[in-house]
Amino acid sequence: MSDQSSEASSRPDTSPEPGAVVEAASGAAPEPANEPAPEGPGHVKASAGGPARASTPVPPQSAGPDVPKMPAHLRAAPRADVRQRRSRQPPPGVLSRLRPPSPPAIGPKTLWSVFATALLSALLFGEGLGANLLIVAVPAALGAFFAARSAGRRPRPWTAVWAVGGLALLAIPVLREAGWPVFLAMVSALALGSLALHGSRSWLGVLLGSLGLFSSVAAGARWGWRGVRDRADGSAGRVRTVVRTAAVAVVLLVVFGALFASADAAFADLLGSLTPDVSVGDSPWRVLLFALGLLGALAAAYSAAAPVRWDGITVRPGEPRNRVEWALPLIVLDLLFAAFVGLQLVVLLGGYDKVLKETGLLPAEYARQGFWQLLWATLLTLLVIALALRWAPRGGPRDRILVRSVLGALCVLTLVVVASALRRMDLYVEAFGLTRLRISVAAVELWLGVVLVLILAAGVFGARLLPRAIAVSAAAGVLVFGLLSPDGLIAEQNVQRYRSDKTIDIDYLKGLSADAVPALNALPEPLRSCALENFQRDLALREAPWYSSSWGEIRAREILEEHPAQHRGTECHGFGREAGERGEGHEEEGSYDPY
Known part of the structure; x- marks a missing residue:
C-alpha cells in the first residue's frame, strides 16, 4: 500500500479524456485478478476512501503495436455530419408518397410492344387521323397489360370499363371527318386510358387520374432506358441474331415484293395502298413521331406497373353547419x-x-x-x-x-x-x-x-360510385356525339329548313366537313353544286392513305365521283348568308345572328 501510495503521489494528476467512463465504487471490493480490463482508454476508477486515479488499460495479448486512436470528440463529428445531412434532405414529393416502390425491370414483351408503338407512330401518323389511332393504341395497350402483369397487378372490372371505353372512343376518327368531335374523342380516350392505368375512384382521384399519365413520362423513359441497358449487357449475341434475322426478312420482302409488283398491276396497287408513304424529306417529322410514340408507350407501361394512387390525396370536409x-x-x-x-x-x-x-x-x-x-x-x-x-x-x-x-x-x-x-x-x-x-x-x-x-x-343509393358514374356519362356523351355525326346533322337540318321555307345559308354549310356531303347532295341544282364545289376541290387535292382516311371522307369521295359538282361561278353568289336572312326571325335589317 505504501509503494502504491507513493507511486500515485509521484504521478501527475491526469483528468479523464472526453467520453471516459467513470465508475463510482464507494466501499467496493478490490477487483479480481482475472477480470477483464475496462474498455477504452482513460478509464477512471474511484477506490473507497481515496481519490480517483487513472488505470492503464491492458491491451489484448494478440494486439500489435499501439495504434493511435481518434479522440472521442473527433469520432462523434462524422456522425453529427451524417445526421445533419439527413436532416437537410428534402421531404419526399407528392408523387413519391403516392406511387409504390420501383416496378420490376421492363420485360421483353413490354419492350417489343413499346417499340411497335413507336414504329407505327412514325409510319402511320403524319397524313391525317383515322384508323391509325386505333392501330397504334393496340400495341400500347398490350405493353401496359404486360407491364401490369409483371408487377403483379390484375385487371379489375372498372379497369375493363375504362379500357374498352377508351378504345371505343378511338373509333370516332375512323368514322367521322369533322375535326371537333374527333378532338373530343381523342382527349376523352386519353383520359379513360389514364384512369384504366391508375384505377381512381374518389372525386379528386378521378380528376387527377384522368391526367395522371403525364406524370409518368420522365420516370417511364428512365425505366425503359435502364431495362434496355441491362438487357443489352447480358444478351449482346441475341441482339445481333435478331438484327440479322430482321435484315434478311426485309431484304426478301423488298426483292420479291418489287418483282410481284412489276408482274401484276393490281398487286402493285394493293401493295402501294398498304405500304406507308415514307420519304426522306419528312425524316425529322418521322423521328419526332417515333419519339412521341416511344415516350407515350413507356409512360403507359410504367403507370400500369407502378400507378400513382391519386385517391391518397384527400380533402377534409368542411365544418358542418347547424x-x-x-x-x-x-x-x-x-x-x-x-x-x-x-x-x-x-x-x-x-x-x-x-x-x-x-x-x-x-x-x-x-x-x-x-x-x-x-x-x-x-x-x-x-x-x-x-x-x-x-x-x-x-x-x-x-x-x-x-x-x-x-x-x-x-x-x-x-x-x-x-x-x-x-x-x-x-x-x-x-x-x-x-x-x-x-x-x-x-x-x-x-x-x-x-x-x-x-x-x-x-342520394337514394349512395354516392360511392358517383365520381366514376359522372366520368362514364361524360365519355358516353362524347361517344354518342361523335357517332351521331354533328356536321351531318347540321347539314340535314338546314336542308330540311330549305325545303320548308326556301332559305338556306350555303356560305356556312360550305365550311363543314366531308361528313355533311351526303345531306348536301340532296339539294337541287344549282344549290347542290354550289354547296359541294369546295368539298370536291379539297378531296381532289388530298390523297390520303387508307389508315388516315375516315369513313365520312371515303363516302364523300364516292358520292362526288358518281355525281360530280359543276362549277357555277357567279351563280352561287346569291345563295349565301343573305338568302338565310329572309327567314323567320330576321325581319329587321342586320338581324343575322352568327351564334
Missing part, C-alpha cells in the same frame, strides 16, 4: 326555382303563344333571351350543391333526411330548368337553323341534366 343556418338559404332558393318552374310548365304545356303575346317578343328573340341564362343557372346549381354538401350538417339520421330533401328538391327543379333551356334552343334552331355552337351547347345542357339525375340516384 340546420337552420344551412337549410334556410337553400329553401329560399328552392322557392325561387319553384316559382320559375311553374311559369315554365305553363309555357311547355301550351301557354307559349300567350307568353309571346304578352311579352311582344318573336319566338327567336324569346329563345335567345333565356337559353344562356338557363345554362349558367344549371352550372351554378351544381356548384351550389357541391358547396352545400361540403358544409352540410352531419349529426345523425335527421340531418341526412334534411340534406336529401332540400338538395333533392333543388335537383328536381333544376331538371325542369334544363328542359326549358332545351326547349328554347329548339325554338332558336327552328328560327335560325342548326350550327356547331348551337348543337354543342345543347349537348352540354343535356349532359348536365344527366349529371343531375345521377346526383338524385346517389
Whole structure:
C-alpha cells in the first residue's frame, strides 16, 4: 500500500479524456485478478476512501503495436455530419408518397410492344387521323397489360370499363371527318386510358387520374432506358441474331415484293395502298413521331406497373353547419326555382303563344333571351350543391333526411330548368337553323341534366360510385356525339329548313366537313353544286392513305365521283348568308345572328 501510495503521489494528476467512463465504487471490493480490463482508454476508477486515479488499460495479448486512436470528440463529428445531412434532405414529393416502390425491370414483351408503338407512330401518323389511332393504341395497350402483369397487378372490372371505353372512343376518327368531335374523342380516350392505368375512384382521384399519365413520362423513359441497358449487357449475341434475322426478312420482302409488283398491276396497287408513304424529306417529322410514340408507350407501361394512387390525396370536409343556418338559404332558393318552374310548365304545356303575346317578343328573340341564362343557372346549381354538401350538417339520421330533401328538391327543379333551356334552343334552331355552337351547347345542357339525375340516384343509393358514374356519362356523351355525326346533322337540318321555307345559308354549310356531303347532295341544282364545289376541290387535292382516311371522307369521295359538282361561278353568289336572312326571325335589317 505504501509503494502504491507513493507511486500515485509521484504521478501527475491526469483528468479523464472526453467520453471516459467513470465508475463510482464507494466501499467496493478490490477487483479480481482475472477480470477483464475496462474498455477504452482513460478509464477512471474511484477506490473507497481515496481519490480517483487513472488505470492503464491492458491491451489484448494478440494486439500489435499501439495504434493511435481518434479522440472521442473527433469520432462523434462524422456522425453529427451524417445526421445533419439527413436532416437537410428534402421531404419526399407528392408523387413519391403516392406511387409504390420501383416496378420490376421492363420485360421483353413490354419492350417489343413499346417499340411497335413507336414504329407505327412514325409510319402511320403524319397524313391525317383515322384508323391509325386505333392501330397504334393496340400495341400500347398490350405493353401496359404486360407491364401490369409483371408487377403483379390484375385487371379489375372498372379497369375493363375504362379500357374498352377508351378504345371505343378511338373509333370516332375512323368514322367521322369533322375535326371537333374527333378532338373530343381523342382527349376523352386519353383520359379513360389514364384512369384504366391508375384505377381512381374518389372525386379528386378521378380528376387527377384522368391526367395522371403525364406524370409518368420522365420516370417511364428512365425505366425503359435502364431495362434496355441491362438487357443489352447480358444478351449482346441475341441482339445481333435478331438484327440479322430482321435484315434478311426485309431484304426478301423488298426483292420479291418489287418483282410481284412489276408482274401484276393490281398487286402493285394493293401493295402501294398498304405500304406507308415514307420519304426522306419528312425524316425529322418521322423521328419526332417515333419519339412521341416511344415516350407515350413507356409512360403507359410504367403507370400500369407502378400507378400513382391519386385517391391518397384527400380533402377534409368542411365544418358542418347547424340546420337552420344551412337549410334556410337553400329553401329560399328552392322557392325561387319553384316559382320559375311553374311559369315554365305553363309555357311547355301550351301557354307559349300567350307568353309571346304578352311579352311582344318573336319566338327567336324569346329563345335567345333565356337559353344562356338557363345554362349558367344549371352550372351554378351544381356548384351550389357541391358547396352545400361540403358544409352540410352531419349529426345523425335527421340531418341526412334534411340534406336529401332540400338538395333533392333543388335537383328536381333544376331538371325542369334544363328542359326549358332545351326547349328554347329548339325554338332558336327552328328560327335560325342548326350550327356547331348551337348543337354543342345543347349537348352540354343535356349532359348536365344527366349529371343531375345521377346526383338524385346517389342520394337514394349512395354516392360511392358517383365520381366514376359522372366520368362514364361524360365519355358516353362524347361517344354518342361523335357517332351521331354533328356536321351531318347540321347539314340535314338546314336542308330540311330549305325545303320548308326556301332559305338556306350555303356560305356556312360550305365550311363543314366531308361528313355533311351526303345531306348536301340532296339539294337541287344549282344549290347542290354550289354547296359541294369546295368539298370536291379539297378531296381532289388530298390523297390520303387508307389508315388516315375516315369513313365520312371515303363516302364523300364516292358520292362526288358518281355525281360530280359543276362549277357555277357567279351563280352561287346569291345563295349565301343573305338568302338565310329572309327567314323567320330576321325581319329587321342586320338581324343575322352568327351564334
